[in-house]
Amino acid sequence: MDVLIYLIPASLFLGGIGLAAFFWALKNNQFDDPEGDRHRILNSDWDDEPKP
Amino acid sequence: MLSLPTAHCAACISAVERRLMQYPGVRDARVNLSLKRVSIETEPDVRPQDLIEALEGIGYEAHELDAEALAATAAERESRDLLMRLAVAGFAMMNVMLLSVAVWSGAADATRDLFHWISALITLPAIAFSGQPFFRNAWKALRVRRLNMDVPISLAIILAGGLSLYETMQGGRHAYFDAALSLTFFLLAGRYLDFRTRAVARSAAQELSALEVPRATRIEEGEERAVSVSDLRPGDLVLVRPGGRMPADGIVERGESELDRSLLTGETMPVFAGPGMAVSAGEINLTGPLTLRVTAAGEESSLNRLADLVAMAESAKNSYTSLADRAARIYAPGVHLLSALALIGWYAATADLRLALNIAVSVLIITCPCALGLAVPAVVTAASGRLFRRGMLIKSATALERLAEVDTVVFDKTGTLTQGAPEPLALDRHPRERLSIARALAEASSHPLARSLAGAIREMGIEAADVSDLEEVPGHGVRGRWKGREIRLGRADWLGAQAGEGTATWLKIGDEPPAAFEFKDHLRKGAEEAVRALEAQGMEVILLSGDSETAVRRFAAMLGIGRYHAGVRPEEKAEIVLGLAAEGRRVLMAGDGLNDTAALAAAHVSISPATALDAARVASDIVIMGSDISPLGETIVTARRARARIRENFAIALLYNMIAVPIALAGYATPLAAALAMSASSITVSLNALRLRR
Structure with missing residues (x-):
């Protein structure tokens, strides 16, 4: 079960990136x-190219 | 900023944008399909009118909107704020749910406590942030000693969080962190949907006021020019047509008329206005055209009062109690009573305060109006979205519910069932002099016949004759004086002429026999389908018109309308509507003119086309943005289905409570059961609402 020490922060961090991306998109x-x-x-x- | 009611596809976007970009002086154009608008950046000398014509040239209807009134407002910010809180709640809910699944599937002792602690760490800040809208509303209600839906919600969220924290500290088995978060999440979702629908309604109201006054007719060196109200400066000369609202404060230079000042003074008797008299923005010019010298323009005069008027028209309808309000009124006290009983009962039975508290909180969580909070907003959003795509703007929050109760439909003829742009026939039969007099008289009126006549003569290149003492006699016509002789333009019976078969307006010069200008009015697109659809639904369709008996009879026969009233004066329209209401009928009034305003306000629900006079649009609940009115029949079907869905949703929520509450009261509710039941009922309710979209 020791792996949880890494896995829980890792999952929270990844979720946090998603949340931050959403905030960015909203703004x-x-x-x-x-x-x-x-x-x-x-x-x-x-x-072919983005609208200027 | 232009409104584009008929845009709906990828091809529309590129066609509109390409056409606008080709237009000289346009820097940038971007279509927003969700709002059916296009925002355009131009050189300062490009007139919106020309762009509208350019778009009409490629087959798109467009209306001008006031960019200032529509600019990103507080509502926009609030909607973003809600979305942000929703995202935080969703994020936290998913993470806590993962941890909870581990607990439910058998994690024990130290692992369980660890998971509970981590959940607490995520949950408590998330709730503190996301739950704020509920806490604020609940606090506001409590401070004035009232209960609203937010009180049980806030209490459940806070108690669930607090009790779970306490249980975690004690190393207890049950923690409701996930329930607290999913409650917040689902309710925020409902709140967000509700807010968005209302924001659409509000922006519709804004859009209407944006459509309304920004244009004033300024007289520049004898030429009439449509200018934006914000461009008016003290000293300008402005022409105000009958039916129009004063765009600014000013002094009458020329013309005599009566003014409706009820907006400002509350007096309903019209006041006479003549040269030298001061008028204020917002007053309605009733009979004759007035030329004003502007004394004060801008925000402090007209726009503010206009916004007030929209608000007034809206609050007049607010006495209607919606289904949701009725449900909430029974619900909130019931929940608290139940949960308090559970606490007292279990404490009395077991003398174990912790157990009693646990059960009371689980009752509060389980009964908490997750499904109830979603029941109405989800349905209203789905229905409004569907109607919006068909070109109907629902202005009032309760319009759908009221629309579902309708059993009688009253139509105004001109401008509602017809295009409102009748075209004069065979003008070249008349001598030039007669036409120039007719133009002068017709330009003084905002009656559709007069406007069309004036426009047609203007296109022939004939100047208006020099006519003095112009005066509109409401319901009859326009009167003036030309070379010392009285001239009159108006209805046949007013001029002593024999009314002919078709629609016509008559001109009488002095003692000469009256001459007729005949018109042909095209049926509005979709009028036949709309009437047929309404009758197929068993509604009685009634036609009201100020026109002559023969014309109305022929028109009614053409559309298959059985009951009609011809030659109706404005005040009689409202009386007819009130008479129907007194018979216990729910009347849907569709009208567009100044003469319909009273009837629109008197009706149970009212609809007006986007081309309607400003006062009529303000008074109505629903506005048809396109020129096609065939969706009308479908609108009522949609409203009825929406009401049925709302009731079904309440039934689902009630059923779920009837099963879950006894379990919770008996003390068998676990966090897992609460989570399952809550999600299941919320999703059922939302899916049920989504059925409306098809």
Whole structure:
């Protein structure tokens, strides 16, 4: 059971990264238009380079 | 910022964005499909009107929105804040759940205690952060000695956390950390959904006020120009048409009219207004066009009062008690009573305070309104989302419930069942002089016939004649004076003419026999389908119109409407609606004009198209954003299904409580049972709500 000493902090840390990524996405307006993003993936504008 | 009610697909996005980017002076355009809006960055000299026309050219309807009113507001921040708390609760819940699974599957002694301690370390800060919205609301309610849904919620969360911590310190077997967190998580999810739906409703209200006044008609060197209200400066000349609200405070330069000042003074009697009189923003110009010299413009005058008006219209409907409120009123005291009884009963029976507390808390957790908290928001969100995709904006929170009760539908004809843009026929039959007089008279009115006539004559390149003493006689027409002769434009019976078959407005110059301008009004898209769908649902459809008997009869026959009232004056519309209500009917009123406003406010639920006059939109609960009204029939079906789902959800929650509460009272509830029951009921309720999306 000694492995728990490593595993529990490791799992908490990995989860924490996920949480931090979510906060980042939220702060960067990634959830402003889920409906539009769903459709945008289908059109070929800006496929080669990101929109300036 | 433009509203795009008909955008719905990937092709729409690229078509709209490409068209706008081609337009000279547009720097950037981005469509937001969730909100059906496009935000555009332009050079300062690009007029929104031109962009709207460009979009109409490729087949998309667009309306202008006031960017300032829609800018990221407190609501936006609060919704993010809730989402953040939701994420923290979810994160903590998953981790604690993992540890709990280990405990449930048999971890014992030191391992169990260790796991409990780690759970406590994760749970307590997570609850302290995520539970704040509940704690704050509960505290607010308690301070004024009231109970709301948040009181049992907060109590359950805090007691579950506190008791589990105590048990952990004592090395006890049961800890409810996971329950405390999943409670917080599920309830936050419900709260977030609820908030988002209401934010949509609120932004709809904002959008409407954004659609409303930002445009004023400024007179610049004899030319009328539509400008944004925020561009008005003291000293400007502004034309206010009848039915319009004063965009700013000012002094009347030209024109005579009556003003509805009820917004400001509470007096319902219209006040006469003439040159030299001071008027305030927000007053409604009733009869004649007024030219104002602006004395004060901007935030402090018009916009604030407009927001108040929207709020007033909304609060007038708030007396309706929703299903959720009724449930909460029975629920909160019941739960506390039950849990207190459990505590007293078990303490009396066993004299073991720790056991009694454990059981009381498990009762509190198990009865806690997880499913109840989700029952209404999940359904309302699913239903509103579905209707939003069809182009219906639900402004009021209880509109869906009220809509489900409707059994009679009253339609206004012009502008609601018809396009409201009737086109004059065969104008070239009339001499130029008559047309120029007609233009002058017609421009003074906001009646759809007059506006269309004025527009058509303007397009022919004919100037307006110099007409003085313009005055709109509500419900009849416009009167003026030209070269010393009285001229009148209006309804046939007012001018002593024989009403013909079709829709027409008549012009009488002096003693000459009246001349008719005939119109053909196109049926609004989807009108037939809407009426047929409503009748198929067993509703009685009634048509009201100020038009002549023959025209209305023909129109009603065309749509298959059996009951109609022709030649109805504005105040009679409200009387008819109130009369129906007195018969015990639930009336859905659909109307768009100033003359419908009273009827819209009097009806149980009201709908108006986005093209409606501002006052009508403010008074109605639901706004149809597109020009197609065929979703109307489906809207009522959706509302009825939504109400059925809400009731089913309450039944599910009740059933679950009926099974779980006796178990908890008997002292057999374990944290595992609580977690299973709670998740199962919450998920059932959400899935049931999601069925509405199809």
